[in-house]
Amino acid sequence: MKLSDTVAVITGGASGLGEATVRSFVAGGARVAIFDMNAERGEKVAAELGGGVLFHKTDVTREEDVAAGIAAAMKAFGKITANVNCAGIGVAAKTLGKEGPHELALFKKTIDINLTGTFNTFRLCAAEMAKNEPGEDGERGVIVNTASVAAFDGQKGQVAYSATKGAIVGMTLPVARDLAYYGIRICAIAPGIFYTPLFEGLGEDVVNSLSAQVTFPKRLGKPSEYGDMARMIVESPYMNGETIRLDGAIRLP
Numbered sequence: 001m002k003l004s005d006t007v008a009v010i011t012g013g014a015s016g017l018g019e020a021t022v023r024s025f026v027a028g029g030a031r032v033a034i035f036d037m038n039a040e041r042g043e044k045v046a047a048e049l050g051g052g053v054l055f056h057k058t059d060v061t062r063e064e065d066v067a068a069g070i071a072a073a074m075k076a077f078g079k080i081t082a083n084v085n086c087a088g089i090g091v092a093a094k095t096l097g098k099e100g101p102h103e104l105a106l107f108k109k110t111i112d113i114n115l116t117g118t119f120n121t122f123r124l125c126a127a128e129m130a131k132n133e134p135g136e137d138g139e140r141g142v143i144v145n146t147a148s149v150a151a152f153d154g155q156k157g158q159v160a161y162s163a164t165k166g167a168i169v170g171m172t173l174p175v176a177r178d179l180a181y182y183g184i185r186i187c188a189i190a191p192g193i194f195y196t197p198l199f200e201g202l203g204e205d206v207v208n209s210l211s212a213q214v215t216f217p218k219r220l221g222k223p224s225e226y227g228d229m230a231r232m233i234v235e236s237p238y239m240n241g242e243t244i245r246l247d248g249a250i251r252l253p
């Protein structure tokens with residue numbers, strides 16, 4: 001799919017990997033609807049990037065929020081051809097810790113945002129994509145979800161987070177099969193450690209020690225590298241049903 005013909009819904013587009021994806025897509029000529037809870041940052045990004053970008057305050061876990069965001073994108077741009085899902089949270093809690101067993105509410109909240117929120121958004125976007133005029137190969141749309149290397153080598157305290165990311169990986173092939181009939185592709189990106197706002201407050205020592213764990217290049221990922229990978233997936237018609245590690249070959253101990 002040509003980026004200049006793309007209208008993308010990008011969740012989590014107010015910050016970090018999502019924001020970088022918005023910038024990469026806009027630079028390639030796409031129009032973008034940002035769905036995020038953070039209205040202050042989301043409005044700011046949209047205002048900076050101009051008329052081809054709209055912001056819709058959205059909690060991805062809520063069906064009515066995502067449906068309203070899709071209606072706003074359809075009204076502004078007339079179609080949706082791509083959906084990149086970056087909205088997510090990271091949590092740290094062990095299965096059994098000093099304070100007792102993992103809080104069930106925290107586990108459920110993580111599943112709700114990272115997994116159900118992703119599913120909620122792409123299923124509703126797919127319903128709009130299915131109405132598009134087919135392009136080359138009969139293609140009508142592309143979905144990109146965000147997993148994590150924690151889907152494969154999750155660490156202590158990542159039980160809830162890893163469960164959501166493993167599920168994102170697990171959904172990829174069955175969804176590719178479900179949506180093939182409509183000409184819609186889906187891939188997931190499993191990022192390693194990226195320098196997003198989360199890390200800005202952690203200090204140079206922490207960043208250096210994390211960087212040392214990366215095989216090559218020995219640094220954290222740049223959010224723009226995630227955005228460019230998402231863009232490549234949209235532009236590559238034969239990429240489907242796969243999870244791509246984007247991690248400098250890091251394998252977390």
Ligand SMILES: NC(=O)c1ccc[n+]([C@@H]2O[C@H](COP(=O)([O-])OP(=O)(O)OC[C@H]3O[C@@H](n4cnc5c(N)ncnc54)[C@H](O)[C@@H]3O)[C@@H](O)[C@H]2O)c1
Nearest residue numbers: 012015016017036037038059060087088148191193194196
């Ligand atoms: N940064 C990394 O190193 C890294 C590594 C692997 C995976 N990831 C994944 O990438 C994604 C983005 O991470 P990031 O580092 O850019 O984080 P971030 O905190 O910078 O951005 C996440 C965005 O999601 C939004 N959000 C959170 N809950 C939401 C909800 N319910 N509805 C709508 N928006 C919501 C936040 O407002 C925020 O703007 C997450 O899924 C994260 O798990 C990040």
